[in-house]
Amino acid sequence: MIELQISAQELLNDYMGRLRAHLYGCHTVDPSEVERDVQEHIERELQDLPKPVSYNALQGVLTELGSPAQWVPEEEIPWWRKSLVRLQKGPEDWRLAYFSLILLVFGFIYDNYLPVLAPVSFLCSRAALSLVGDSDKLGARKWFLYPSLIAMYLFVAFWIIVGPVILFFGVATQFDHLDFQGQSVDVFPWNTPSKMRDVAYYPIAFSFVAGLTGLYWLLLGIAHKQWPRVTQAIFRPFVKGNLSGASNGFIAMAIILLALGTAAGVLMLCFQGWYDYLVEHGIH
């Protein structure tokens, strides 16, 4: 792939996102094949330009390619997409936006129905966003669409990032009576005497939670760096580009946490070894 300036890369990602959105569900074409052809076309156009290629140079090429919204005739668009377009093409194309916000407000008023209304509101917002393609073209509609998106993204982000950490904490609180297939499991180092167990509990629990959290977050950070498009697709339109600085910071934090957890574990084992040595030599 040709090297692009960051703003140009964002423009290209947005354009390819719109291309996928407009060709999705269209049974007469293979969207991934069209995407490859368009990518090759763009690379061919840009190959002789100085690198990294600028935003304006890329924009010129994309203008020549035209909007993906015009590429497929109406009869080849799937029925569900046409229905969404019709729903959206109300007075000033605001119907889906109104619908989304109303559902969310009703969800908060009648909170028993929130688990159903919030996801439906979210789907309406994503559908409206997908139809417009470029979030910059939403205009004031974003005030109607973004609340449900933000609410759902916060929920999803919380469970992706913090959910497993809660599980690790839960397991750590059960260290005293863990059992596996009916067998009691002792997570304390081999000879920890009962009087030491209360003292040893906290470093072991810290080592366990920090180590696993660090490892999990490290995997999350690497996955985001490796496949930024997945994060962009999940959190569209708020995540643009690969957020290189933020993901490096997240990975650094994960490594520190992993190191702290490992260090605490190693220290506990050293302490246990030292304690065993004292017992063995009759010093204690």
Next chain:
Amino acid sequence: MESKFFDNWTTQLRKGILELGILNVIRGNRLYGYDIAKKLSAIDGLVVGEGTIYPILSRFKREGLVTTTIEESPDGPARKYYQLTKQGETYLALMNEHWKSIKSGIDTFHGEQTS
């Protein structure tokens, strides 16, 4: 209003002609998608956006009118070449005949009125 009518008319006319144009450009050649787009966009008013041809090529491939081969290129990434299949050639011959007959019919009326 007049302009909207003309725009609608050209859009409808363009759709079929563009497909005919793509098949004619590929006929007897093995062409890279980019070259097909450039050759057709040189015809004034035929291609609104160069990207329009790619979904059509994808559809032709699904319908068995063209095949593709991928070859390494010394200038950059591997290139995908399009070529007409036997079925594509058969359909193109029919389409060209049909187009010729419609065009000559319209030209006849047009000629009668201008002479």
